[in-house]
Amino acid sequence: MILKKGELFNGPGGLALGAQKAGFTDSNGEYWGIQHEWSNDYDKDACATYSLNICGEQDHESVHCGPVQNLPIGDRSVLNDIDIFAFGFPCNDYSQVGEKLGLSGTFGPLYSYGIKVLKSYQPKFFVAENVGGLSSANEGKAFIKILTELEECGYVVTPHLYKFEEYDIPQARHRIIIVGVRNDLAENGTKYKVPAPTTPYSFQYKTSYEAIMFPSIVAEAPNHEYTNHTGKVQEMLSYIPAGENAWYLGIPEELRLNVKGARLSSIYKRLDPERPAYTVTGSGGGGTHMYHWEENRALTNRERARLQTFPDDYVFVGSKESVRKQVGMAVPPRGAEIVFNAILKTYAGIDYESIQPLAKLQLENLKGIKPNKIKDLVVE
Structure with a gap:
């Protein structure tokens, strides 16, 4: 059972590598996994990195480099049907560092192209990722609007503030990830649950020392200038x-x-x-x-990539500054793998350890909530 994945704002491939690594064989001997189908990003170096590491022997033309505004969403002769959709939509206008313009900024409205994909392709599942500041941008109105539009595409959504240090990732990186299950699947009992932390206590957290020093990085490792x-x-x-x-x-x-x-x-x-x-x-x-x-x-960029859980043989294309940007903007592959594995187990009907979402923001819970209080539901 292989789910075909489409992706917008693919970056250097953190989400894609996590999806690629996710997978298991069930008790009947059937393998469940996720396969790259197509993706898009406007950054040439990021697209080259993604193609080199994710596509392998596949057709590299499946990575469409250019503005998302020019992508022929809905044209099956260019972008095939997909079962799962991922989009880490640009976080620049939602970050706690910067002007916090939210939907009023240049990058904030780009999530709408993800909405367009969902409406056109109706994949079984989607994964949307953004910074924790998404919950408070535009006094919380941006988060409400985004969640509302995702649900109106025909999905049951589960937003959660993932603290990646609680998932064996050597970095205090907190990100909102929204997982959507198509309504017809949800009505038949397919319910995504937030996977339980693998390192829930601070004394279990993986340190930066462990990540960088064990094993040691060889001098000739790529991106180690x-x-x-x-x-x-x-x-x-x-x-x-x-x-x-x-x-x-x-x-x-x-x-x-x-x-x-x-x-x-x-x-x-x-x-x-x-x-x-x-x-x-x-x-x-x-x-x-x-x-x-x-x-x-x-x-070095290779040490920073270690903190992001990229393997040492994952080669980033571009100048040192371009690589630094790519590494910093990526989703940690190990964190993505945990989320995608939970989605596969959800679809397969296999139970797994889970926790309650920190963000209980289905539409029925939003009624009567003042926008300036929305962040209290998401950020501890």
Whole structure:
């Protein structure tokens, strides 16, 4: 039983790799899995990375590179029918870092192309992913609107704020994932449940040290180039202990940043080797590249990819800055694999350990809720 997957905003393939790795053989000897059918992204390097690692011997023309606005959604001669649809729609306007424009921004409305796919293809399941800030964008109105439109496409939706460090991922990355089950399947008893955390307690969390050091990364590993820092940056880093940032009081006055009013915790912040990493990001300039807990340097892209759970043989295409962006914007494949495995087991009628969603936001629960209170239902 192989489900064919279509995808928008495919990025470097975090969701796709997770879907590819998901799968199992049931008690009757039948294999359940997910297969790439087609995808789209506007970033040429991300598309090249996706093609190289996900498509294998398949037709690389199945990765359609260009603006989603130009994609012929609904044209079966170009985009075949699919059983499952994934879209990590752009998070720029929902992120806690930035102007938080939500649906009023340039990227916020792009989710509507996912709506168009659902209406045109009616896949059995869908997976939509975005940042935790989605719940509070536009005072919560954006989240309500998106969930409403997803349900109106003919789906029972289950939104949940996944804390990936609770799923054996060495990174404190919190993302809203919405899983949809087509109404006819739901009416026949197919009900998606949020998979239970595999590492629910903090003492079980996988640390950044474990992720980067075991096994060690070979020198010739792809995307493992070191950053050339100035002597001043290296000297400043030498005064910053593990887990601290550029505003650590022990930094001599002459080495401190000359920036007024900024106290972002990720600026020249070192990892704490005894904890999961802070969130890997794809934006920002110098000082936001994540820094080694001991060595006076930024992490390499391969080390950052380790924190995102990409395997070392997963090759990212493009310049060092392009790769940094791709790695930071991706969904951790291990987290995606857990979600897709739960979907496959849901479809197969196989039970699995589950928890209650943090976001009980079906339409009947939204009635009477003031928009500025919506975030209280999602973010702890």
